[in-house]
Amino acid sequence: xxxxxxxxxxxxxxxxxxxxxxxxxxxxxxxxxxxxxxxxxxxxxxxxxxxxxxxxxxxxxxxxxxxxxxxxxxxxxxxxxxxxxxxxxxxxxxxxxxxxxxxxxxxxxxxxxxxxxxxxxxxxxxxxxxxxxxxxxxxxxxxxxx
Numbered sequence: 001x002x003x004x005x006x007x008x009x010x011x012x013x014x015x016x017x018x019x020x021x022x023x024x025x026x027x028x029x030x031x032x033x034x035x036x037x038x039x040x041x042x043x044x045x046x047x048x049x050x051x052x053x054x055x056x057x058x059x060x061x062x063x064x065x066x067x068x069x070x071x072x073x074x075x076x077x078x079x080x081x082x083x084x085x086x087x088x089x090x091x092x093x094x095x096x097x098x099x100x101x102x103x104x105x106x107x108x109x110x111x112x113x114x115x116x117x118x119x120x121x122x123x124x125x126x127x128x129x130x131x132x133x134x135x136x137x138x139x140x141x142x143x144x145x146x
Contacts, residue, residue, distance in 0.1 A: 024096055025096060034088070085099070097143050111133070114134045
């Protein structure tokens with residue numbers, strides 16, 4: 001019997017990604033966000049994501065009453081106090097995933113900066129929403145093929 005191991009995903013320095021990887025994160029793509037439900041099962045939803053390698057963060061705008069926000073809040077309020085999440089995008093053979101720890105930010109300046117970054121990537125300003133919060137991911141791992 002032969003043993004075969006799948007090749008590992010290409011690891012990338014999340015603070016200093018190669019230009020093709022960073023360029024891929026600047027293109028307009030719908031992404032997915034994976035959070036964990038309290039029972040540990042994954043919850044995957046489409047989102048817009050912006051990636052700021054200099055700050056080491058990815059940003060997702062959301063409504064404060066959404067399930068994704070509830071999952072992050074539930075994870076951070078338990079003993080471990082940490083919400084592990086990932087965001088991913090792909091097109092053809094190109095793909096990119098960012099993993100990290102998420103927190104919810106409600107400061108108007110942080111939300112405004114995220115809205116500006118969203119507009120830069122997606123070509124439109126998000127509609128005003130008084131329920132908007134920022135899911136901010138401190139990126140601990142990046143992988144992909146761009």
